[in-house]
Each structure stands twice: as structure tokens, then as C-alpha cells.
Amino acid sequence: MTAGMQRQAAEQAPVVTVTLNPAIDQTVIIDRLTPGAVHRARRVERNAGGKGVNVASCLADWGLAATVTGVLGQDNTASFDALFAAGGITDRFIRVPGATRVNIKLADLDSADTTDINLPGLDVDTGAIGRLMAVLDDVAGTGAIVVLAGSLPAGVDTDLYRVLTGYLRGRGARVVLDTSGPPLAAALDAPPEAMPDCVKPNRAELADWAGRPLDDDAAVVEAARALVRRGIGLVVVSMGADGALFVTAEDVIHAALPPERVLSTVGAGDAMVAGIVAAMAEGGAIEDLARRGVAFATAKLALVGPHLPPAPRVAALAAQVMLDHPLSPARLQA
Numbered sequence: 552m553t554a555g556m557q558r559q560a561a562e563q564a565p566v567v568t569v570t571l572n573p574a575i576d577q578t579v580i581i582d583r584l585t586p587g588a589v590h591r592a593r594r595v596e597r598n599a600g601g602k603g604v605n606v607a608s609c610l611a612d613w614g615l616a617a618t619v620t621g622v623l624g625q626d627n628t629a630s631f632d633a634l635f636a637a638g639g640i641t642d643r644f645i646r647v648p649g650a651t652r653v654n655i656k657l658a659d660l661d662s663a664d665t666t667d668i669n670l671p672g673l674d675v676d677t678g679a680i681g682r683l684m685a686v687l688d689d690v691a692g693t694g695a696i697v698v699l700a701g702s703l704p705a706g707v708d709t710d711l712y713r714v715l716t717g718y719l720r721g722r723g724a725r726v727v728l729d730t731s732g733p734p735l736a737a738a739l740d741a742p743p744e745a746m747p748d749c750v751k752p753n754r755a756e757l758a759d760w761a762g763r764p765l766d767d768d769a770a771v772v773e774a775a776r777a778l779v780r781r782g783i784g785l786v787v788v789s790m791g792a793d794g795a796l797f798v799t800a801e802d803v804i805h806a807a808l809p810p811e812r813v814l815s816t817v818g819a820g821d822a823m824v825a826g827i828v829a830a831m832a833e834g835g836a837i838e839d840l841a842r843r844g845v846a847f848a849t850a851k852l853a854l855v856g857p858h859l860p861p862a863p864r865v866a867a868l869a870a871q872v873m874l875d876h877p878l879s880p881a882r883l884q885a
């Protein structure tokens with residue numbers, strides 16, 4: 552029995568991730584990025600990606616076998632097929648004519664920062680969305696945790712996440728949303744019963760929604776609380792090297808862990824979502840979600856693709872995560 556099967560056997564909530572605009576991530580590793588210069592790359596790595604795929608991949612490394620769905624181009628599925636087979640991930644992706652986009656990631660060893668160049672992706676028609684809804688009918692029942700993640704492809708309505716969230720919550724599923732821009736704004740404009748259970752914007756995405764810069768923790772907490780008042784149970788704001796804030800109606804927690812090594816920041820947010828979902832699936836308390844989320848994200852930084860080191864190492868990192876709870880007043884002084 553694999554570790555994944557063992558965890559599923561322990562009566563955890565089933566997890567489904569939805570990636571409407573997946574990508575193959577081509578990460579080029581260079582010493583130092585200088586715009587306009589010729590670069591001699593150290594190497595290149597290609598990984599099946601897109602936010603929901605990355606979440607499922609991290610969950611598989613942790614030992615939790617999720618179901619993945621969304622829309623894949625049928626011309627270049629090999630890296631996805633291999634990832635799903637290796638991780639025991641149940642593949643319910645809709646295949647459509649064409650190729651899934653290839654996104655370029657420039658990993659700068661000097662600054663430990665990554666520059667993303669994301670392409671638009673395939674056009675998706677209403678027929679594919681109808682097929683996706685049929686898959687969700689099948690796999691996302693009462694008690695399931697459904698992660699809706701990433702940008703929306705061309706051809707679908709901006710309010711698709713809002714519609715899917717209302718539909719899934721109506722079926723008794725819990726929804727975790729990680730997106731940005733107009734699809735995020737549309738989803739956050741829903742009535743309370745159709746709001747996601749959890750959202751994970753990064754600081755820039757939350758600032759974009761709030762319409763003002765969020766330069767300190769006090770401003771971030773204020774914007775997150777506004778979302779909680781609208782009916783979202785948990786707002787997690789990831790802040791890169793500054794850690795993350797976990798905000799509910801009762802709690803505000805700051806969680807952080809300095810990484811030993813940063814090779815690629817691509818997918819750190821997705822690893823964080825995976826950690827939150829892994830703890831949620833076990834019925835964990837808010838502190839467990841914060842520890843697991845930050846531990847998964849920190850562990851991923853040392854690897855290029857959407858992967859984690861062995862589970863005991865990640866569990867050890869979770870124990871080391873520094874929690875500020877209740878949040879110290881000094882942190883809230885602007």
C-alpha cells in the first residue's frame with residue numbers, strides 16, 4: 552500500500568483540483584538576469600504545471616492522492632500523463648484539440664528570484680465547460696474539498712469561478728480559490744452562500760482587489776477582514792519572503808519560516824495551498840493549516856518543479872514554523 556493510499560484510507564475528505572488553464576513550465580536556470588543581455592543558461596527543466604496541477608502534485612508527494620480536472624490540449628499531454636501516473640493522481644482532465652501552453656520561467660540564482668512569462672493558453676468553448684461540470688458532478692460531492700486555481704482561458708466568462716463556487720457549495724463541497732484579477736473580483740462579489748470557503752491571494756493580488764497598496768501588515772489584515780465580513784471563512788495572504796497571514800473571523804496568525812535554499816519560487820503559493828488543503832482534509836485547526844501551508848511552501852523553494860521532499864522532512868519543517876498568534880500589536884502598527 553502506498554503512502555497515498557494509507558492517507559485516503561484514513562477517511563480524509565476527498566480533494567479535487569481544477570486547472571482551466573494548465574501549462575508546461577519551462578524553467579531556465581541562469582546565474583543573473585540582465586534585461587537585453589545574452590545569457591548562457593546552466594540548464595533547463597520542463598514540468599507539467601498550472602496551479603491546480605501543482606497543488607495535486609505536492610499533495611501526492613505528501614501522500615494524499617487527489618483527483619485533477621480542467622482542460623488540457625490533447626497534442627502535448629505526455630508530461631501530465633507521467634506526473635499523474637507517478638503520483639497516483641486520478642486524471643479526469645477534459646482533452647480538447649490543440650496544445651497546452653508552455654510558460655517560461657527564468658530562475659535567477661543570484662537574486663533567488665524567478666521571472667514568469669505566462670502565455671495566454673488555449674481558447675476553451677462552452678462544450679468543454681459542460682463536460683467539466685459533468686466531471687465535477689461525479690467527483691465533487693458533499694464534504695469534498697475543491698481547489699479552483701489559476702487564470703481563466705480565453706473563451707470562458709470572467710465569472711466562471713463565481714458560478715462554479717456557487718454550484719459546488721450548493722452541492723455541499725468546500726471551495727478553495729486561488730486566482731487573480733477580474734475572475735477573483737467576480738468571485739468575491741458573490742452572496743455569502745456562494746463565497747469560497749478559503750481564498751489565497753498574494754499581497755499584490757489582494758491589493759489589486761482592494762484598489763490600494765497594502766504596504767504593511769495592518770493594511771493586509773484590514774483588507775483580509777473585509778473579505779471575511781463578506782462570508783469567506785479563511786483568507787490566507789501569502790507575502791513571499793515575509794511569510795503569510797491567516798485571517799478568520801476569530802483569528803489573525805502570522806506564519807513564517809526562513810528557507811535553507813531558494814532555487815525557484817514558482818509554485819510556492821500552490822505548495823502553500825496544498826499544505827492548507829492537506830490540513831483541512833484531516834480536520835485540522837487554523838494553527839495546523841498555517842504550519843502545514845508554510846512548511847509545504849518553504850520545502851518547495853529548494854526544488855524547481857511542483858514537488859516536496861519526503862513527508863517526514865516536511866513534517867519537521869511544520870514543527871519549526873514560527874507562529875505569531877495572537878498577532879502581536881507591534882505587527883499591526885503601520
Ligand SMILES: Nc1ncnc2c1ncn2[C@@H]1O[C@H](COP(=O)(O)OP(=O)(O)OP(=O)(O)O)[C@@H](O)[C@H]1O
Pocket residue numbers: 752753754788789790791792793794795807808809810813816817818819820821822823845848849852
Ligand atoms: N523568498 C522566500 N523566502 C521565504 N519564504 C518564501 C519565499 N518565497 C515564498 N515563500 C513562502 O512561500 C509562500 C508563497 O509564496 P508567494 O507569496 O510568493 O506566493 P505566490 O505569489 O502565490 O506564488 P506563485 O504564484 O508563484 O505560486 C510565502 O507565503 C512564504 O511562506
Ligand SMILES: O=P(O)(O)OC[C@@]1(O)O[C@H](CO)[C@@H](O)[C@@H]1O
Pocket residue numbers: 572574575576600601602605654667669700701702703817818819820821
Ligand atoms: O497564468 P496563471 O494560470 O495565473 O499561472 C500559471 C502558472 O504561473 O502558475 C503556476 C505557478 O503558480 C505555474 O505552474 C504556471 O505557469
